[in-house]
Amino acid sequence: MYVFRWILLPMVCIAAWIAALFAGIVAHSVAEFFCPADQIVSGMCVAPWFETLDAWLVRFFSAFAAALIIVSCYFTAPAARTVVAWVVFAAGAVYALWIAVVSWAWGEFIAAGVGGVAAVLLLTRGQNMLKRTVVLCDKTPN
Numbered sequence: 555m556y557v558f559r560w561i562l563l564p565m566v567c568i569a570a571w572i573a574a575l576f577a578g579i580v581a582h583s584v585a586e587f588f589c590p591a592d593q594i595v596s597g598m599c600v601a602p603w604f605e606t607l608d609a610w611l612v613r614f615f616s617a618f619a620a621a622l623i624i625v626s627c628y629f630t631a632p633a634a635r636t637v638v639a640w641v642v643f644a645a646g647a648v649y650a651l652w653i654a655v656v657s658w659a660w661g662e663f664i665a666a667g668v669g670g671v672a673a674v675l676l677l678t679r680g681q682n683m684l685k686r687t688v689v690l691c692d693k694t695p696n
């Protein structure tokens with residue numbers, strides 16, 4: 555079971571990302587439902603408020619995806635959960651940076667960073683992965 559959970563970890567990351575993507579698509583569809591009929595052109599909402607709402611939905615679900623991936627990997631890992639959370643955050647930050655550079659999506663990058671940092675800090679608060687163990691030796695008086 556121990557090895558199986560380590561093997562399962564990358565699949566859980568992908569499944570969490572797909573779940574967040576699906577939730578974002580559903581939220582976008584619900585937002586489009588509120589678009590007035592006279593402001594739908596070729597199946598696309600052109601209401602003045604919709605562009606802003608759409609941008610914020612994308613940012614929110616970027617943060618949600620980052621948090622969901624970190625949380626699901628944290629609870630799937632059989633050991634070293636704090637290290638796993640930070641490694642997943644670091645890998646996600648590198649990937650998000652690459653996406654931001656390529657597509658100029660800096661708002662989404664910052665949102666994903668905030669969501670990821672919040673998830674990691676909430677999960678690992680009070681846990682020090684660089685903790686030193688102090689060994690006390692009994693000294694006998696001369």
